[in-house]
Each structure stands twice: as C-alpha cells, then as structure tokens.
Amino acid sequence: MKLNDGERLITVMLAEVMEALKLNNEIDPKLVKTLAYDGDDWAIARKYPHLFRDETRASPVVKETGDILWMWGIIDHGISKLAGAEADEAKGWHYNKFHGFDGNNDKHYHIALTMIQDLGEFGSQKALNSHTQTSLPRYRAMYEKFEGYINRGEADPLSFGALRDLCS
Structure with missing residues (x-):
C-alpha cells in the first residue's frame, strides 16, 4: 500500500479525531498516525491485512x-x-x-x-x-x-x- 499526500493527510486527521473522541475499536489510531507520519504505509497493510485483500503485502x-x-x-x-x-x-x-x-x-x-x-x-x-x-x-x-x-x-x-x- 502506498498513500499519496492527500490520503496521508486524511489518515492522520481521522486518526487524530479517533484519538480525541477516545474511540478504541479494532484500529489503533495512535499506531496508524505514527505509521502514516513515518511513511510506513506497508506497515498499516501488514497490521490490518483484512482491510487490504488485494494489496501486495510487502515489498x-x-x-x-x-x-x-x-x-x-x-x-x-x-x-x-x-x-x-x-x-x-x-x-x-x-x-x-x-x-x-x-x-x-x-x-x-x-x-x-x-x-x-x-x-x-x-x-x-x-x-x-x-x-x-x-x-x-x-x-x-x-x-x-x-x-x-x-x-x-x-x-x-x-x-x-x-x-x-x-x-x-
């Protein structure tokens, strides 16, 4: 998975909203935000493979x-x-x-x-x-x-x- 700049911004903003609302569901917003900031898009797909069925898992x-x-x-x-x-x-x-x-x-x-x-x-x-x-x-x-x-x-x-x- 590779996020473009707009997708990265949206991902970080949604993660921050989840954190602010203290929503702790299946997705860990703090982890997703960290991975998005660091450019570790591959790690988001690795952590949540069920969300990316058609995605090649790893470079x-x-x-x-x-x-x-x-x-x-x-x-x-x-x-x-x-x-x-x-x-x-x-x-x-x-x-x-x-x-x-x-x-x-x-x-x-x-x-x-x-x-x-x-x-x-x-x-x-x-x-x-x-x-x-x-x-x-x-x-x-x-x-x-x-x-x-x-x-x-x-x-x-x-x-x-x-x-x-x-x-x-």
Whole structure:
C-alpha cells in the first residue's frame, strides 16, 4: 500500500479525531498516525491485512527484513537451548546473536524498528544498529543456508550442527 499526500493527510486527521473522541475499536489510531507520519504505509497493510485483500503485502525489502528477523528468532531459540560443551562453543561463534542492521545505510534497519517497536513483531529481537554494511550480506548468506534447512524439514528445531553452520 502506498498513500499519496492527500490520503496521508486524511489518515492522520481521522486518526487524530479517533484519538480525541477516545474511540478504541479494532484500529489503533495512535499506531496508524505514527505509521502514516513515518511513511510506513506497508506497515498499516501488514497490521490490518483484512482491510487490504488485494494489496501486495510487502515489498522485497520488507519481506527480506521479516525473513531475517524470523530466522534469527529460530537461531536464538536454538542457541538458548544448548547446554554444556555445545553452549560453550556457541559463545565463541562470531554470529551467536543478532547484531542488527546498519542504521545509516540500510533500509532494513528502519523496517526492523517498525516491525519490532510499532507492530510488536519478533518479540525476542531488538532493532539494533550494527553500524556496519557487512551485516546484511552476512544475513543474506545465512538465510540462503537457512532456507535449505527449512526445505529439508530440519529447521524446527535447528540441530547443533545447523546452528554451527549458520553462525560460525
């Protein structure tokens, strides 16, 4: 979904009217106003998909951001379940936790911030600023391997070997 300037103004004004009248129905006016102000039109459609049936849900960068955050949720869960020597080894892996996206040069950072903070998705993640442009290429490479585990039915849960393969 992409709002033009007039639609954005109307959206914000209606959200402000709902807030002033203290109308709390299915739509959260404060959230809609924030998303409209920030230009996160995609997030309005993501939050209220039943209102936008014919709408393409996500641009490629939004989809990729969600995929990477989802992958990291599974990796984090897998690492949290390790014990003993495996847990000790995992502490030494270079990518044993999500380092975030580059906040200065990567669109994924703002999208992740919106998904996590505004939409309440990916609760275990934090939208961290990695301060490096090398994060995204690494996550893309990890996700390509991760998709292999998904396709083979080996991602729920990830084995120790799979975690090592993805994270070291």
